[in-house]
Amino acid sequence: MPSTSAPRFPPLTALFLFLLLGLLQTMTWMGLSVYLGGQCSWMALVLGLTSALALRLGGMPAGGARMLWAAALTALGAVWASWGIVVLQMAISMGVRPDESALKLGGHLAWTLIQLANRPLDWLLLAAGVIGAAIASR
Template structure:
């Protein structure tokens, strides 16, 4: 193998892995931003957005040309789970931040896990939890 072929193949591997990774990060951050905006506008946890997070993650990974299979399925499930967790975290931060006059990001940085858990326990319904639970197998199924 000549040096140009070796460098080309290494470059292709880096590029092929970089685009799906960037799509994954963009999917998580974009969904958290959307979840925060909807949660702020509706003043509810908006658990139905978990399904949107699953669809968004699957679509972005497919558009980034990540090969089908278990790796893409696990990436979709992990991205969906992280988006759900951060979405609920920011909802709790918004709930507390509105009372204290803090911005969502500032409140999210100051919020502790116990207070976030209590705020979520009081604001989420069984439907919100059901949407989050259904989103993970949906991401797995659609990403394979």
Template sequence: MPDHAIPPPRWYALPLLALGGAGFAAAWMLLALALNRQCSWLAPVAALDMALLLKLARWPAANSRRALAVAACAAVIGAANMLIAAGQIGQSFGLRPWESALKMGPSYAWLLAGMANGGIDLLFYAAALLVAWWAAR
């Protein structure tokens, strides 16, 4: 395929991916806090969402699209887990999740996420990374 046939990446693809990831992490946090569960089954859905956003933005179908989809999915999983932990801790102190997240350090968030996530949750997260890799082809 000639070089001129490959479209250049669109300028709005990365901001769209960041906005979509932040929105998905916020929605995941709200559902998890409402159900008082981790809702790790949302991780593969997040993977499909990140791959779809890159396809909608017409990011070239190459290894870069797969890498971006996997990285965005991992970021959504990490952000959602931190927000869920911040929301649960913040409830004890009368703080909103985003207020609590600003006061909570990364090591404390890692500790709480490690205690909250079990084997099934980790399987969902691993499956989500594979789904992101596959769906971004």
């Protein structure tokens, strides 16, 4: 008798699709934040919808596992984008390339700068993106 439990790990097609779309959106998020001079935390909502869509189109069955994966992928993308924004801003202010800034930036300084840059509305939008990803992927 076949197992009726849903797989806990998404298919590789879903992860690959999210990797491509998520990387494109986080790079767009970083560029927009430098161009507009703000955090652009509303992009977390777009990233949440992308993670839900990638898991659905990638063939992961509906259920709690897909909701958790969508939330986790969105949170990971938001962390990556926030770190990238800090790296870009530090590179601009120090007059170095972003890869040099990334090597010089420590975790404690990055976290401090992220806390200083994000207002309560930004934190709310980041949380809404993660929660929205879980709801959209059910």
